[in-house]
Amino acid sequence: MTGAQTLFDGLLVLLLVILAWVLLASKDLFRAIVLFISFGLLLALAWLRLKAPDIALAEAIIGAGITGALLLVGLGRLGSAVRCRPLPVRTTPLQRLSAPLLVGLLLPSIAAVVLVELFTLPIVASGQIKLVAAHLEHAGVDHPVTAVLLNFRGYDTFLEMGVLLLAVLSIWSLDRARHPFARDQIPAALLTLQRLLLPLLILVAGYILQRGAQGPGGAFQAGALLAAGIILAALCGHRLPPGHQGLLLRLALSCGFTTFLLAAAVTLARSGVPLLYPEHLAGSLILLIEIAATFSIAFLLAAAMAGGHPVPEAKPTAIDERKSA
Amino acid sequence: MTSLSLIVALILLLTIALGLIRVLRGPTPTDRMLAAQLFGTTAVAILLLLGFATHSPVMTDVALVFALLTAVAAVTFVRRAEVDPMAPEQDVDDVPD
């Protein structure tokens, strides 16, 4: 039994390393994307083998569904693998030598440092497990991961929401949103799949969100599932109605961040410490923040897919007219 | 039973490793995408078997998520605007909008 398990883990690690190498070395960008999707799949398995189901769940959702879709759309906008190949530039011999030299010197030294550190580490690193377990009863949730993410170190998650928001803001500053999908007739089989899958995605997202209080799950995984639902709807030709692209969209994108901010402000005013929840309210507060964060994350990820700021007016630009002419 | 499921899971992982040859060789993007689709189904089976062997019910949830989501990447591939799914990737600049 343990023999098969060891073999499984060994093969998994080997595959992950090979895949990582091949996908980074791949000149064909499409091939790299498919390799990346496969990599995500195996990585989710690896997290499960490492007994980190929360991360496995997130990796499964992000890796299997969203990153693949995001990268495919990105490649479509980028153009081709051919165009991305760098132009041949004249280089001096020293310049040509610099990369192999740097890599050849840096990698072994980093590896040596890591190895030395590894051997000096204590054998049993319990980390903060005991500390978390000792305070879990005051957290308002039963699952230690959620307790850390949303209560003990809630500021981490708060700032992560900010990072996501900033990421989308920078995407908005680059370009205007374009519908990345073919505009031909949508096959009836796809519409049927959507009718079936969309409500299911919502249900599973709700399930994963509510389970975060007792087990693996939570706002990030649920939000990513909802984002997959939004992407599926976009694939089936749905678009955000023009009336919803203004304030409403911005509220949806930022509600996770602002709810957190509000909670921080209120707790600061009440107790002098931001994000220190009163114990009897902690459970409900965490749920409230998680719901807001779920919606925010869903819309933020889907906005990243749109790849630019919303264009409220339907008026075609000069370039569009020239193209359609 | 548990050791049998583990051994079968191991062999399934090996079939994924073999299938990677199709991703590497292509020749068309569609062929590569097909392989990813196959990995999704195989991964669901591996998860169910591992979940049974190690008594961790959360594996079923991850399997459910895989079952829901492998289609999304494949559908994106089918629906994205591009010239020709058969040819190796080409410049899409001159595609009419």
Place this chain on the structure above:
Amino acid sequence: MQRGDMWRRTAQLLAAYLLLWWLLTGGDRHSWLVGGVTVGLALAVALSLPAPAAALRISPVGLLLFIPYFLWQSLRGGIDVARRAYTPRLPLDPALIHYPLRLPPGSARIFLLNTVSLLPGTLSADVSADTLCVHLLDKQRDPELTQLEQRVAGLFAISLQERP
């Protein structure tokens, strides 16, 4: 769609989603707060999508007959394709055929489309107004499409159109 159909569809969907929620959470009593909101959202989204032409009516007898048929055919399909993959000289003789459909457009047709791909030697490649384009692994082998179409018609309790 008629009003009665609309109510019927809403009730069907609501029951299905409640069942699914129960299935996912294992009927945990504390889960129904989030559950109510989630099921409501799922129902709202499902109803806002363009509905199929007519409410789904499945004949219980047809279903009882269809399940064993489908399982048996999937087994045959899997064995067939596995045998071809294992045989060294690769016994394939593919062809595209056009099959005139007798099922009316709608859910039943999509259902047929999806089942065709799971049955022995057939893959639904395209569908136009009244023909189904099917890819065969072996053109010598009878694809048994007529039989499948009749079974699907029985499942959805509809009668097949006459062939022109």
Place this chain on the structure above:
Amino acid sequence: MMSLIDLFSGALILASLPFFVAGTLGLLRFPDLYCRLHALTKADNLGLGLVVLALMLQAQSWLQVLRLLLIWLLVLIAGATVAHLIARKALAAGHRPWRRP
């Protein structure tokens, strides 16, 4: 001590293997995209079906049985739809099916 049910689900799990292997073999050996789609939709889904059936026999509760069934059905429907969409797109792009020369 192995019960009859254990024996039965063990046999089912073993029986699923040749189909998964056939799916991969088909993906590697079949001459064109359409034939590979056949291998993908039929062999692998049957393999998964056998695994699901085996684990259903071992399930602790009806809930688990239904969950497993749900997963299999989802994979079936998604697989069949994706296969159809890919074949349709390939046909539209003018990819001719391989014929025995």
